[in-house]
Amino acid sequence: NAGVTQTPKFQVLKTGQSMTLQCAQDMNHEYMSWYRQDPGMGLRLIHYSVGAGITDQGEVPNGYNVSRSTTEDFPLRLLSAAPSQTSVYFCASSYSDRGGYTFGSGTRLTVV
Amino acid sequence: RKEVEQDPGPFNVPEGATVAFNCTYSNSASQSFFWYRQDCRKEPKLLMSVYSSGNEDGRFTAQLNRASQYISLLIRDSKLSDSATYLCVVNPGTGFQKLVFGTGTRLLVSP
Numbered sequence: 001n002a003g004v005t006q007t008p009k010f011q012v013l014k015t016g017q018s019m020t021l022q023c024a025q026d027m028n029h030e031y032m033s034w035y036r037q038d039p040g041m042g043l044r045l046i047h048y049s050v051g052a053g054i055t056d057q058g059e060v061p062n063g064y065n066v067s068r069s070t071t072e073d074f075p076l077r078l079l080s081a082a083p084s085q086t087s088v089y090f091c092a093s094s095y096s097d098r099g100g101y102t103f104g105s106g107t108r109l110t111v112v
Numbered sequence: 113r114k115e116v117e118q119d120p121g122p123f124n125v126p127e128g129a130t131v132a133f134n135c136t137y138s139n140s141a142s143q144s145f146f147w148y149r150q151d152c153r154k155e156p157k158l159l160m161s162v163y164s165s166g167n168e169d170g171r172f173t174a175q176l177n178r179a180s181q182y183i184s185l186l187i188r189d190s191k192l193s194d195s196a197t198y199l200c201v202v203n204p205g206t207g208f209q210k211l212v213f214g215t216g217t218r219l220l221v222s223p
Contacts, residue, residue, distance in 0.1 A: 035213075042116065042199070042213035043156070058210070090155055100146055100158035101211075 006104035023091030122218040135200030
């Protein structure tokens with residue numbers, strides 16, 4: 001049972017480049033979310049999904065897109081990378097709205 | 113005022129000590145509460161959920177005080193392995209997916 005798998009673990013992008021952060025879970029969880037974590041700030045919600053085909057914006061959605069075509073996968077796409085998107089990105093999933101999240105190990109992204 | 117506030121610490125305690133952290137939240141309609149643990153450069157991991165009057169899990173006890181709008185985490189008989197950052201997480205009542213994370217309290221347990 002792998003849990004939540006994120007790839008890549010590290011990435012350096014140039015300003016203006018695009019990329020997709022991958023997230024997959026094998027626990028058949030309906031709820032999935034993307035967070036970013038910056039020094040001195042709590043985790044902030046970027047986008048979330050309550051099931052396949054259903055996504056919505058979180059607190060800081062600008063510059064990011066998501067899709068949820070299957071229960072297992074929830075990729076996060078950076079449209080045109082900016083230095084302000086340098087951060088650690090976590091994907092998380094949960095089986096219900098009262099259960100706690102299981103987080104992936106994170107992607108450390110640097111935009112230069 | 114931040115939605116969720118925590119003392120950043122660090123709290124430096126010797127092994128075997130009892131330590132407590134508080135976390136205050138601003139939205140009185142908040143419905144559920146969690147404590148997560150995060151080790152350096154690792155992902156957060158769920159430590160405890162805090163419902164109604166609180167709960168206990170081994171050396172860890174979480175309490176909720178709705179009147180004063182805070183939750184607490186008590187760790188008894190601290191171990192070196194308890195050294196980590198403890199994140200307070202609140203569901204403000206606008207849907208589970210809108211969880212609000214505190215910035216964390218750092219705990220350092222020394223021999």
